Amino acid sequence: MSEKNFNVIGKGKPRYDGRVKVTGAAKYCGDLKFPNMLYGKMLGSPYAHAKILSIDTSEAMKIPGVKAVITAKDVPSLKYGISPARWDENCLCIEKALFVGDKVAAVACVDEETCYKALKAIKVEYEVLKPVLDYMHADEDDMPQIHEKYAKNINTEIHQEFGDIKKAFAEAHYVRTDTFVGQRCYQCPIEPHSAVCIWQDNKLTVYSSTQSVHYFQHYIAREFELPMGDVRVIAPFVGGGFGGKLEPTGLEFNGAALSRITGRPVKMFYDRQEMFQHNRGRHQGTYKITSGVDKDGKILGCHVDFQTDGGAYTSLGIATAYYAGALLPLTYEIPVYKFDNRRMYTNLPACGAHRGHGAPQPKYAFESHMDNIAKAMGIDPLDIRLRNARRPNTETVNNFKVNSCGMKECLERAGELSDWRKKKKEGLPKGRGIGISTGSFVTGAGYPIYRTDLPHASCMIRVHEDGTSATLYSGTVDIGQGSHTILCQMAAEAMGYRYENMKMVASDTETCPLDFGAYASRQTLMSGSAVKQAGEEIYRQIIDMASTMLNLPPEDLKCELGVISSISRPKVAPITFEEVARRFFVLRGPLIAKGVYTPPRLGGTFKGAPVGTSPAYSFCVQAAEVQIDEETGKIDVERVWDVHDVGQVINPVNLHGQVHGALYMGLGETIWEQVHFDSNGKIVNGNLGGYMIMTALDMPPITSEVLEDSYEIAGPWGAKEVGEGATNPTIGAFRNAIFDAMGVSVNSVPLTYEKVWRALKEKRESENK
Template identity: 55%
Template sequence: MSEKHSYVGKNLQRTDVLDKVTGRGKFTADLKFSNMLYGKLIYSTHAHARILNIDTSEAEKLPGIKAIITAKDVPSIRYGLSPARYDENIFCIDTVKFYGDKIGAVCAIDEDTVYEALKLIKVEYEALPAVFTPAEAAAEGAPQIFEEYPRNLNTEIHQHFGDCDKAQEEAYYVRTDRFQGQRTIHGVIEPHCTIAYWEGKRVIVHAAHQSVHYLQHHLARILGMKEGDIRVITPYVGGGFGGKLDVSGLDISAIILSKITGQPVKMAYDLEEVWLNGRGRHGMDMEYTTGVTKEGKILFVKNEIVIDGGAYTGLGIASAYYAGALLTVLYNFDNYKFDAYRYVTNLPPCGAQRGHGQPHPRYAFESHLDHIAEDLGIDPIEIRIINARKSGDVTPNGYELKSYFLKEANELARDASGWKDKKGKMAKGRGIGVGNGGFVSGAGFCQYRTDLPHSIAMIKVYDDGSHAIVYTNAVDIGQGSDTVLRQMAAEGMGYPYDDISIVSHDTDLATLDFGAYASRQTLMAGWAVKRAGEDVKRKILEMAAEMIKVKEDGGYRSGKLMPEELDCREGIVFMKQEPAVKITFAEVARAYFVKNGLLIGRGYYHPGKLGGQHKGAAVGTSPAYSSATQVSEVTVDEETGMVKVLNTWDVHDSGVAINPNLLHGQVHGAFAMGIGETLWEKVMFDEKGKLLNGNYAEYRLPTALDMPPVHSMILDTFEPNGPYGAKEVGEGATTPTLGCVANAVYDATGARVSSLPLTPEKVWRAMKEKREREEK
């Protein structure tokens, strides 16, 4: 046991691997209950309209129909993420606000009957003029979607630090660029599904969700229930990426329909409904004005972002703040002006998606920074190194970076990719590009105002010490949190990994945690399980000190031991000074049980008070920030504009990797999502606001054949604010990709495409326009 850790830093087998590769594992849609009914939502077929009448009489006559509900049958309460923007109703009252808005719900004995009923429900509308872009929404005389959002402006942010105007006067060079980011969707493998049934006054909700706690909390508010009367369980979840964090119409409807019918009700989206209700990435128009010194040191950044929010707010308020919050984490400058305008439009509402609000601005700024470097004749990686923040920095908007190694990430990516031999020396049609990113390791504040701890864990040891169970409401949505939390619990306890199982994401069985979002599980739930493990260990060592008898002739020591003289690793309690003096964990645990009863460990985590005092200061706070650099090589077909990514190098500064293989898996997945958003993906609508490409043929996620080899590398760093020195990787790894690939395409062509995605046609057109400019 010469190694520092027994389980941390090891590629231990995933907890869920056999269930998932054999298909034995159950997802929500796999669950069946006796007398279970099937439900569907009734959707609007107008982008903006007044509901004149809903006639359900024909549908009600169908044999097998159990209940049909609309706004008149449910509370008229409004909900959302922040009280100032509670703008969504359970079902539309009076008006529908997008094509796909929820008008009601139906349930029946089988799915066939539900679909038949949907066809028989007649909704009469009076069409209203609609707005589909922020520009239309903001126009003089534009139709108002909500009374409380004049000119449809839903969120306005003005965060100003330092003195940009003064810095602008002093700058050697100032440049302005504009970019556009498109609407995208998460592309979860598992469409949303919820099953609800009642047991007396309590309701049991099985849902494909990222946070059992938030679902429980929001449902309690919406339904006027006590949190304790709602039990939320998530079985295996097939990906979330931010799309399973808002309360969905399925959740609320299944509960209400089950109450009415007295039977379990299952509700699920089909794929197209995921696009309509899944709350993907916002479209953004972004303008950056940056001033630098002759050497490329950034003096100020002015950043204005206009955001297409869709019909409701939900998590979109946080997306808007995140869009500008984290730029200051990457680069060191004091003068920053961030202005954002989020408009409501008559399109599906947008919300959180991997990297929350940040990937588009990262694409824009990384592209902008490359232009500045080019104008000054500075190498793109060099300008990033010059400006990279360092450990110990505090940003002007109040974030403290304990460990931060963006400079080192750039250097390793540069050297591993052979950048110096390639940049500017590549054959025609080939290019190399760099992009930086990173993310929070958990949000510094709860979604709602509370003083609750962010994560609580408990470990229960069997009476004979032969097994232990970790309890946490951290949610494993495929990222592997169950596995890394077992690793950290085992390490904390000094107990065999294979003898620890985990009970997670069940509000009745496990313990409070805010769930899987903002890349928080490893750090926050990690602290709680580590501390719970250490609590068990403390009790074991105290007990062991009473049990171990050191022989008189031991030479080094005699008499009774103190707990501090002992340690426990891998199920063996031993004397630190003389490891041969030992006793098994199991023996000690059994003795503890006989003497004291149940052996449990308890762990608690709260990040403490973080951040500054300005409006919106909470968003972007975190105990730890990751950083990442990606370098990609591409070819561009000069006649067609088709981009092929040949190779990519990702360096992640994520502290100590608890399970390196899981980290690399996150990086590969993040890169796939990133190139998809860079090159192919875009949610499209027709002129009436109807979704055009709610399928994977026309919404082009990357396939395996589109993926280049990914060289994922981990910097050897340690985060003081993270359990065992760990910080995040899940979302941060998506954020450099868009800028990185876009910069490689620019390097290959000399033509900048300033809107995502970089489709072949846009690249073709940019190259054509460049040729035409040069011919003049």
């Protein structure tokens, strides 16, 4: 177990960016202005599937203040995508538009208002094609093919089998199949995407609301055939991402093209409806699960068979498709596993990486399925989970190495907190029910998004000449999750310094060393490991310098919170970090250090083996108690309990905030959120009145706890992820609570009041027969 005498980490230090955010001083991308800046917007297709016959931009060009109107011929035709296995998207559509809102043309104008006028004046002649709107029927013979290269509209097909599933089922005491259906959700960050592109002197600078400056730099440089060194990407303050801001959009590519043409900075932006159209949110899917269990409910084998709706482009969807099945064997020990999935192309907005990447909906299906098995066999839902819970230092059937794992402890603690046993024994009042569910998530992806041997994270620390501050230079991005805060805490801890004196320069490819950015819950462990290494290097240099100053051996010195003292001679007057750092600079020059992190080689060798690998996995359990209004189906949430195994906590305030936020998004998906389309594939609720994210009046009370003594060997000081895992169990916990309360299963999400009402009505009708 770890030594827990920390000075900086493990403490609820105030947010690094708190002050600028509460005063409104923080500048987000859409707040930036540059001299001579133009405003740009893209024209979206009004049709879900249409051939572009002609585009006439002449009227638009006549409008005063319109500086450029571009179409596909003005931009590179190289296909892009964030996932290199399927580059299938163009800056502007060349022949066909593939969803309502697909990028057809773009304008740059002197102000925002003129952009809208210019867009209206562009005349596009379309030949409207039949759209593919239903992913479950996208492969049928009478369906048009969306992408030339992909027959039957199959974007990705996965077939994995670990062990002999037929044999496992044959030997099982009980085999059961259930099917559950998911919905399309959208990340819906409150800050709309925007990008300011400045192409000057053959160098391109892009300010963007991005989660990863590195991937943006890589893909923008690739698209325009520029050396990486001539592309600078900077993320200013980012107003939330949740996966939706991980890949470059038409804003960056077309903004760059417009800036090159006009010679002026161009600010591109989406409005809310356009954000919904750009999407990259949760895939919807149909999830069929068959499990065989022994007489105690122990899982002998599982076959999961999924089909998902990817939308018009791949985005990160290949990874999503793999994640959907890859992460299921984590929380439970599944000895034999078969995973089939088909990700379909449709003429709907592209889906991608949405908090909990690919995992929450399959997890809902699996956890519901577990409760169905438990009920059929007369086993308590908590017990069936305890019997199957993963143990530490094990390996999953699909070759994920699990080090720390408090699955069992999380289950037990959630049971205690929620008074599970008593409630089960004594029963709950009418209409009241309690459900439980598990989750797990990667702490950073084991492999980068595109193939490269670059380290995943790196950083530098420079101590100020007089030692009164130190600056951490890191390519990480704080999208709100608080990574700047915890990385500065980690740096200070490693340096023997104070958090309050830390500064950070981040999210800029020109001034900061490479970091892959904010996705897959990676920055705490991966960026943190690099920061720890750099901090420890500073520590060594400080101790070394102090050793000569005090004439004591380095092993006899320690530096804590900026004070260097002798371990064996308490009477020796301590000296300060500042004094030593200043002396260092005078004698040896800048006090700097670097850190770098590359994960170990992880995972198996089968096709798709890298997706889901990670140096470490978080584990969590949620229990939810609900009260159902029998007449209306309304769900009142009494309380949710979350118990998490996150390893060593770096900042408890941030940590519980992440749990609250992830649970909030998970609960939104559970009951309220769904993107709806009309029969032509147009979004009907692409606004914050129609797409119902929860308000403060809807958020239930939450009890959030962590396992106190968890330690993850692969993480800095034993830390692992929290930000995404907590979205994982939520839907299942609520479905199971409703199941417990009313004895009805709602087999599709969202679990709307109307669906609960309908299930109850059907139950009454069948009982009356």
